[in-house]
Amino acid sequence: MDDLPSGTLYAGRYAVVRLLGRGSVKQVYLAYDRLTQTQVALARLAERHGSDASVGARFSREARASSTLTSPFTVRVFDAGKTADGERYLVTEAVLGRGLDQAVADGPVAPELAATWTAQVLCALSEAHARGLVHRDVKPENVMLSPTRGDRIGEVARLTDFGLAKILDQSLEGSIVLRTAAGVVMGTPDYMSPExxxxxxxxxxxxLYAVGxxxxxxxxxxVPFEAPTLLALAGLHCHAEVPPFPAxxxxxxxxxETIVRRALAKRPEDRYATAESMRSAVEAAGGIRLPPPPTVRALIPDDEVLHAVGYVELMSDAGVGPVQVLATPRLLLGRTGHVVARCLPPSDENDRRSRSVSRRHACIEWHGGYASIVDLRSASGTSVNGRSLAPGREPFRLEHGDEIGLGPHVRFLFEHAPTTAGALPPWARLTRIDRHGAGITHVLVLTEATVACAPDAAIVAPPEASTATLTLRARGGQLVALRDESEMPVALFDGQRWRLGDTTWTVAIHDRRGSTPGAPR
Structure with a gap:
């Protein structure tokens, strides 16, 4: 592949800044994403990979799965696709720094550094494994050390290239592919497990074997095992004892030493069962402590965590919204839910109105092709089109256009997209229509919803043909975004910006308490 000169607009979206590195599998560039207005790393795959149709399908599938990873110790995948010329590319978070392979090239590192970086890699793997993803090619070349400020260690380990070994039947430089009667052997020899x-x-x-x-x-x-040939190296990994640490x-x-020996056990069942258990052991041995790994939420929360689902807020510079978006077909209405209290500007009168709504006032839930609402024994009652619901009784079936009342002061218009019988609609919408919070929109992304940049619209479906849009989809308990159908879904993160036509939308991620976590590093 010829190098791309600085200033090249790649795939109609990415402005090339400079070449970061090249190898037999890919070229990596620092680029500027004109859509999200952020710096990214753009990887162009070698022609022999991009032209293979089966590789293309695996590439898209694995990249989509990897895009859901949000750990601060994972290099995030933002986009994957194919240009008009058939060249495949991958876009990730731009992480400038050195590789772990460079750090160990000059010999051992301090035990505190080894413990911290290992724990960070294990934290990244903990989230990936919880989502059913196996890296398959963990090695120092796939760990970036990103400089940080105000940190005693000075560098944070970030795991990259999730799924590439599985996608390409080959990983980056130094890895191998062997086809045997038992299957395909893929990985980097020095870090491959017996299986x-x-x-x-x-x-x-x-x-976890590779981390060991x-x-x-x-x-x-x-490395613990070294041999002149692949056959000899395979024999050591499969049968030899781990060399003891020097006396x-x-x-x-x-x-x-005990941690390494357990991680390098020949039988998988004799190793640590999870990345989290190995991380705990590493932290104890190194005297360090990392924050707990992110929790992977189910798409449909149970009753115990009904009130704990966070939401995404979209704010535009055109005065539209804010739009609060949730990826759940079950919604709690109340002062501790996603709506009501926070919609009212602070004042004594609004505090009184908010208190008329119970903390857990009512619940809307989808049952395939229709939604129902039930009053949760609220103090001031719930109504639909002026009809009071019996507290705690059978759910009341909602229809498109129904007006929901929570106590005497708060009213919503309930709407949902057209759907076939028994099918979950792509989106539903609750819009405040009382004079105290009129226009505030809450959108439940059941499968898909679309943000339009029109000055007088926030969430529309389907959008007008002439309107620039951003599509949101519910996936694995979180929301992902697509600029158009030719692009890979991108996980939303706090502070992210989307330029749609003449309107810029800013993303804010809120947890169940209404607070906003920091943007990823």
Whole structure:
């Protein structure tokens, strides 16, 4: 592939800034995403991969799955696609720094550094494994060390290239592909587990084996198994004992020997069962503590966490909204729910109106092709089109255009997209219509909703042909966005900006308490 000169507009969206690196599989550029107005890393895949139809299907599937990962220790996947010329590309978060392979090239690193970076990689793997993703090619070359400010360590480990080994039947430089009677062996030889060498089915414990190799390498400056040929190396990984730590190694280094031996057990069932359990052991040995890993939410929360679902707020510079969007077909209405109290500007009178709504006032839930509402024994009652609902009784079926009343002061218009019998509609909408909070819109993305940039509209479906739009889809308990159908869904994050026509929409992520977490590093 020829290099792209600075200023090239790639795939109609990414302005090339400069080349970051190249190898046999891909070229990586620093680029500027004109849609989200952020710097990104743009990877162009080698022609022999991009022209293979089966590779293309796997590439899109794995990249879509990887795009749901949001750990601060994962390099986020934003986009994947194919240009008009048939060239495939991958767009990720731009992480400038050095690779872990560069850090260990000069020998061992301090035990505290080894423990911190290992725990961060395990935190990234914990989220991925919870979502059913196995990296398959964990190695120092796939760990970026990103400089940070105000941190004693100074660098944060970020795991990258999720799924590439599975996508390409080959990972980055230094990895191998062997086709055997048992299957396909893929990975980087020095970090491959025994079951990987055998071409057997892999689970998350293969990733933990590779992390154990990396930890050994960081502490001692070399990998545990070295051999002149692949066959000999395979034999060591499958049968040889882990070389003991040197007797003269300092105690902070020897503290990790038991952890390494367990991670490198020949049988997967003898290793750590999860990345989280291995991370706890590493933290204890290194005397460090990382924040807990992100929780993977179910798409439909149960009653116990009904009130804990967060929401995405979209605010435009054209005065539209704010639009509050949720990826759940069950919605709690009340002062501790997603609506009502926060819609009213602060004042004594509005505080009184808000208190007329119970903390858990009513609940809307979807049952296939229709929605129902039930009053949760509220103090001031729930009504539909002026008809009071019996507290705690059978759910009342809602129809498109119904007016919902919560107590004497708060009213909503309920709407949903057309649907066939028994099918879940793509979206539903609650719009405040009382004079105290008129125009505030809450959207339930049941499968899909569309944001329009028209000055007088916020959420529309279907959009006008001439309107620039952003499509939101519910996926795995979170919302993802598509600029158009030719692009891969992108996970939303706090502070993200989308330019649609002449309107810029800004994303704010709120948790169940209404607070906004910081943007990812």
């Amino acid at each position: 990987q060498w055998a071409g057997a089915a892999l689970d998350e414990r293969a990733d 190799i990396m930890l050994y390498e960081m502490l001692l400056g070399r 003269d190694a300092p105690p902070p280094v020897r503290a990790f």
